[in-house]
Amino acid sequence: MIACSxxxxxxxxxxxxxxxxxxxxxxxxxxxxxxHSGAGKSTLVKLIAAIERPTSGSIVVNGQxxxxxxxxxxxxxxxxxxxxxxxxxxxxxxxxxxxxxxPLAIIGTPIGEATRRAQAALDKVGxxxxxxxxxxxxxxxxxxxxxxxRAVANRPAILLxxxxxxxxxxxxxxGILDIFRAFHQVGVTVIIATHxxxxxxxxxxxxxxxxHGTLAA
Amino acid sequence: xxxxxxxxxxxxxxxxxRLAATPLNTALSLFVIGxxxxxxxAGWQVIDNVQRIASSASGVQQISxxxxxxxxxxxxxxxxxxxxxxxxxxWHFVPRDTALKRLQGTAGMxxxxxxxxxxxLPDAFVIEPLDTSPEAMAKMAKDxxxxxxxxxxxxxxxxxxxxxxxxxxxxxxxxxxAAVFAVALVVVTFNxxxxxxxAHSAEIEVARxxxxxxxxxxxPFAYFGAIQGLLGGFLAVLLVLLASHLMxxxxxxxxxxxxxxxxxxxxxxxxxxxxxxxxxxxxxLGALLSVNLSLRHAD
Numbered sequence: 001m002i003a004c005s006x007x008x009x010x011x012x013x014x015x016x017x018x019x020x021x022x023x024x025x026x027x028x029x030x031x032x033x034x035x036h037s038g039a040g041k042s043t044l045v046k047l048i049a050a051i052e053r054p055t056s057g058s059i060v061v062n063g064q065x066x067x068x069x070x071x072x073x074x075x076x077x078x079x080x081x082x083x084x085x086x087x088x089x090x091x092x093x094x095x096x097x098x099x100x101x102x103p104l105a106i107i108g109t110p111i112g113e114a115t116r117r118a119q120a121a122l123d124k125v126g127x128x129x130x131x132x133x134x135x136x137x138x139x140x141x142x143x144x145x146x147x148x149x150r151a152v153a154n155r156p157a158i159l160l161x162x163x164x165x166x167x168x169x170x171x172x173x174x175g176i177l178d179i180f181r182a183f184h185q186v187g188v189t190v191i192i193a194t195h196x197x198x199x200x201x202x203x204x205x206x207x208x209x210x211x212h213g214t215l216a217a
Numbered sequence: 218x219x220x221x222x223x224x225x226x227x228x229x230x231x232x233x234x235r236l237a238a239t240p241l242n243t244a245l246s247l248f249v250i251g252x253x254x255x256x257x258x259a260g261w262q263v264i265d266n267v268q269r270i271a272s273s274a275s276g277v278q279q280i281s282x283x284x285x286x287x288x289x290x291x292x293x294x295x296x297x298x299x300x301x302x303x304x305x306x307x308w309h310f311v312p313r314d315t316a317l318k319r320l321q322g323t324a325g326m327x328x329x330x331x332x333x334x335x336x337x338l339p340d341a342f343v344i345e346p347l348d349t350s351p352e353a354m355a356k357m358a359k360d361x362x363x364x365x366x367x368x369x370x371x372x373x374x375x376x377x378x379x380x381x382x383x384x385x386x387x388x389x390x391x392x393x394x395a396a397v398f399a400v401a402l403v404v405v406t407f408n409x410x411x412x413x414x415x416a417h418s419a420e421i422e423v424a425r426x427x428x429x430x431x432x433x434x435x436x437p438f439a440y441f442g443a444i445q446g447l448l449g450g451f452l453a454v455l456l457v458l459l460a461s462h463l464m465x466x467x468x469x470x471x472x473x474x475x476x477x478x479x480x481x482x483x484x485x486x487x488x489x490x491x492x493x494x495x496x497x498x499x500x501x502l503g504a505l506l507s508v509n510l511s512l513r514h515a516d
Binding site: 049051071072075076077078079081083085089091092093102103105106107108109110111150151 | 219220221223224227419420422423424425426427428429430431433516
């Protein structure tokens with residue numbers, strides 16, 4: 001499903017975030033990308049989601065070579081992914097339900113069906129009763145769950161999350177992890193970048209450990 | 218297809234919501250656009266009316282042919298047959314007695330006419346040529362001057378030419394004015410949309426990250442610009458109508474003072490439609506330019 005070969009990313013100014021990373025992630029896998037701060041976890045996630053482009057090597061997603069992809073094809077590639085961002089990127093000018101409606105509006109889902117699907121997504125993360133709340137009024141854990149609901153609203157094949165539990169207490173973090181595992185159990189490919197060591201070694205999970213921009217295991 | 222239609226409907230709804238969300242800004246923009254469209258439209262209206270006055274006024278596209286005072290019946294018949302031969306257009310004969318009576322009827326002239334010992338007026342023909350171009354009329358007048366017993370041929374050729382040139386300049390000026398205001402309208406919309414984009418920058422960023430096409434992002438802004446321009450166009454039509462209405466009775470009074478009947482014409486349906494369409498089109502253009510520039514910056 002996702003194949004990286006010899007992927008490198010050097011930022012302007014000489015910082016090398018990733019060097020010669022090769023990995024394959026199959027459909028339905030649960031993968032943790034781990035490593036210390038600055039190891040290149042976020043960079044790898046951004047490269048896979050085609051938010052950034054590698055400076056060397058190639059990434060193939062669903063048979064499409066990202067390097068060869070035209071700019072106008074990018075939005076359609078991104079619709080394969082459910083993205084959970086490190087800073088969540090929730091919109092505070094609308095309520096929780098409307099945040100989840102955004103990806104559905106983008107693909108032109110009729111409002112009735114979109115509302116049903118958004119409510120279902122909120123239900124899955126346990127936020128249905130907070131649908132009318134503004135994200136600013138939600139706790140950190142709830143905000144993170146809302147970000148997940150938005151990511152899964154249009155039923156993506158791949159769920160990509162960057163440090164989804166970074167600022168959460170361990171109780172909330174465990175809840176978030178359960179949500180991701182539930183999606184994994186129904187066949188979604190789940191890729192989570194995290195520096196939290198307690199997550200590695202989970203059953204049915206594979207770990208890609210990054211150290212100083214290269215793959216350690 | 219239904220997804221496409223749905224996206225457009227949602228973009229339209231978004232645009233209307235954004236217009237309604239900032240009523241003061243919307244009103245100000247509408248006013249600016251309305252005024253920008255009103256000025257050239259009013260200019261056009263004025264030219265249109267002046268042209269109508271001119272074409273209804275006598276003497277502009279006529280040739281007057283005055284016979285010699287000693288001309289007789291057969292001379293008049295001769296001229297008539299020559300006019301027929303030359304296929305000169307329409308004409309009518311004004312016998313000298315009729316001309317005198319008409320003069321008598323003119324305000325202030327009655328006493329003067331009765332004091333005359335004999336009729337000083339000649340027989341005359343008033344000709345309305347088919348071809349009213351200044352060159353053709355000049356040539357026709359020159360030919361007629363050589364006909365027998367013709368004392369004088371009067372053609373307001375210079376006047377026609379001058380009037381023509383003036384109208385052309387006025388039309389050009391209005392066109393230039395329209396072009397300047399069209400650019401202004403695009404700029405106003407550009408700026409409005411730029412502020413809108415800044416206000417929605419978070420949404421645009423997220424939308425792009427989760428798979429929105431540039432078209433999807435552009436759409437509500439394009440609708441916003443087009444609707445704003447459209448409403449501005451309506452406002453301009455209303456302003457021109459209002460101005461025509463306010464000026465109608467003073468103009469009619471003035472015309473009456475000159476012994477003419479002239480009613481000021483309001484904007485035609487065509488002009489109104491053109492104003493609304495121009496507003497919508499230019500607004501749409503300004504919005505597109507603005508969004509495209511922002512998207513290019515974001516890349």
